[in-house]
Amino acid sequence: MLSTQPAGIENSGRQYIHNANNGNNGDAAKRSPNQELLPLTAGINSHDHLEIGGCDVTKLVQQFGSPLYILDEETLRSACRQYRSAFQNYYPGEFQVLYASKAWSCLGVCAIAHSEGLGIDVVSGGELYTALQAGVKPEVIYFHGNNKSVEELSLAIESGCTIVVDNWYELKSLVNIVETLRATSLQQTRIMLRLTPGIDCHTHDYIRTGHLDSKFGFDPDQIEAVFAFIGQQPNLTCVGLHAHIGSQIFERQPHQDLAEVMVQWMEKAKSYGLPVTELNLGGGLGIRYTESDDPPSIDEWVQALCQAVKAACESQNLPLPKLLCEPGRSLIGTACVTAYTIGSSKTVPEIRTYVAIDGGMSDNPRPITYQSLYRAVVANRMSAPVSETVTVAGKHCESGDILIKEASLPQTEPGDILVVMGTGAYNYSMASNYNRLPRPAAVVVANQEAKLLLRRETYQDLIRQDCLPNSLLG
Numbered sequence: 291m292l293s294t295q296p297a298g299i300e301n302s303g304r305q306y307i308h309n310a311n312n313g314n315n316g317d318a319a320k321r322s323p324n325q326e327l328l329p330l331t332a333g334i335n336s337h338d339h340l341e342i343g344g345c346d347v348t349k350l351v352q353q354f355g356s357p358l359y360i361l362d363e364e365t366l367r368s369a370c371r372q373y374r375s376a377f378q379n380y381y382p383g384e385f386q387v388l389y390a391s392k393a394w395s396c397l398g399v400c401a402i403a404h405s406e407g408l409g410i411d412v413v414s415g416g417e418l419y420t421a422l423q424a425g426v427k428p429e430v431i432y433f434h435g436n437n438k439s440v441e442e443l444s445l446a447i448e449s450g451c452t453i454v455v456d457n458w459y460e461l462k463s464l465v466n467i468v469e470t471l472r473a474t475s476l477q478q479t480r481i482m483l484r485l486t487p488g489i490d491c492h493t494h495d496y497i498r499t500g501h502l503d504s505k506f507g508f509d510p511d512q513i514e515a516v517f518a519f520i521g522q523q524p525n526l527t528c529v530g531l532h533a534h535i536g537s538q539i540f541e542r543q544p545h546q547d548l549a550e551v552m553v554q555w556m557e558k559a560k561s562y563g564l565p566v567t568e569l570n571l572g573g574g575l576g577i578r579y580t581e582s583d584d585p586p587s588i589d590e591w592v593q594a595l596c597q598a599v600k601a602a603c604e605s606q607n608l609p610l611p612k613l614l615c616e617p618g619r620s621l622i623g624t625a626c627v628t629a630y631t632i633g634s635s636k637t638v639p640e641i642r643t644y645v646a647i648d649g650g651m652s653d654n655p656r657p658i659t660y661q662s663l664y665r666a667v668v669a670n671r672m673s674a675p676v677s678e679t680v681t682v683a684g685k686h687c688e689s690g691d692i693l694i695k696e697a698s699l700p701q702t703e704p705g706d707i708l709v710v711m712g713t714g715a716y717n718y719s720m721a722s723n724y725n726r727l728p729r730p731a732a733v734v735v736a737n738q739e740a741k742l743l744l745r746r747e748t749y750q751d752l753i754r755q756d757c758l759p760n761s762l763l764g
């Protein structure tokens with residue numbers, strides 16, 4: 291077995307692998323994954339290679355190919371446990387943590403989250419199907435979305451999951467569908483209502499959702515009419531209210547404000563006779579993508595949320611609701627890295643050096659979409675001194691296909707393995723086949739073993755859906 295140095299060692303002058311500055315580097319269970327750059331099990335082995343889950347990253351690439359998503363099971367499980375234990379510590383009522391599977395929906399990830407006692411937030415028929423196929427119980431699946439189709443709503447009703455109703459159009463369609471389905475079988479359908487709370491937060495415009503000018507949810511001026519309407523529906527049980535204000539948030543105040551506003555709406559819903567007992571305050575806790583990112587820990591975030599809900603309920607004299615939250619990024623973001631192989635490079639004198647990798651915007655569209663920042667290390671020479679600032683470019687036919695504009699790296703050469711950190715959330719799930727690149731494989735690593743989570747796509751996969759009418763053949 292290879293000997294391993296802890297990844298938290300101070301590594302000055304070398305590649306940046308020092309994890310969070312929270313003083314807990316030795317004890318993985320206490321480190322909040324969202325405050326780290328690398329997965330909790332990251333280390334350097336005696337070959338000077340990056341190791342994750344006891345697996346040499348360079349060898350994983352040899353075995354499974356490149357690019358490769360590498361998911362550290364311990365980091366994901368630890369984040370799930372930290373969410374649940376924080377609720378146990380700070381919330382005297384019932385609670386349920388959901389994994390927002392939009393961050394990365396696949397069978398293995400849903401199965402891990404579910405095995406840790408988490409439910410699943412889904413936002414499409416495809417995500418719902420994936421969660422069900424992973425063995426997730428419908429009682430802990432919550433179905434979101436601002437334009438669910440009739441087919442999706444029917445699937446949701448038949449599965450028995452809870453539907454988070456987003457707007458009037460959906461509510462009225464739901465009433466009709468439930469009525470039709472009821473002729474054949476059917477219990478009451480559990481719904482929650484998504485409200486637009488009018489709360490702002492500091493994050494990228496595209497990932498803010500709780501401000502008034504948002505496509506999601508019922509506006510405050512519609513809510514009472516919605517409560518009255520639902521009160522008349524014999525087949526729908528409105529069990530609670532939901533709001534989500536945005537993603538990659540480092541402040542705690544917006545969620546505290548949200549708790550206060552939502553508890554007031556709970557009280558109002560009750561005054562219309564709705565049996566609301568559940569309150570879902572969404573996700574949104576940010577993660578550390580670069581050294582300057584400083585999110586609160588999972589524990590701190592949950593504590594703030596719980597205290598705000600308790601205080602609001604006390605002041606309104608309301609019983610504590612069953613409290614739900616639905617984080618995505620802070621559960622899985624840091625648990626995964628992407629390993630690429632370095633190929634060509636190009637120096638534009640006095641401007642920059644481009645170093646190209648064998649993936650790019652198709653496996654990680656976040657930099658081109660949100661100007662997101664990432665950090666990387668050369669995994670096959672971990673103690674090589676950092677000596678240059680280069681621009682890491684993808685291989686797509688697109689000038690904006692730049693993964694990292696200014697990466698501090700040792701001198702690189704073709705064949706080096708570049709590991710980009712923090713790629714667990716919204717990478718695979720937003721991946722595409724642009725330029726007909728096959729999507730990479732993903733492995734889950736633990737205890738020196740790597741198992742396939744997603745097979746690498748083949749060229750055959752790329753044309754699987756293509757049709758070639760005879761009339762087009764010459």
Ligand SMILES: Cc1ncc(COP(=O)(O)O)c(C=O)c1O
Pocket residue numbers: 390393411434497499534536537538572573574575616617618619620715
């Ligand atoms: C409704 C809803 N819930 C949960 C999430 C998960 O957010 P995050 O990944 O920031 O925790 C999102 C994404 O922003 C969302 O839109």
Ligand SMILES: N[C@@H](CCCC[NH3+])C(=O)O
Pocket residue numbers: 392497499537538656660715716
């Ligand atoms: N896709 C976004 C997050 C959106 C969250 C969903 N509402 C990101 O990559 O940051």
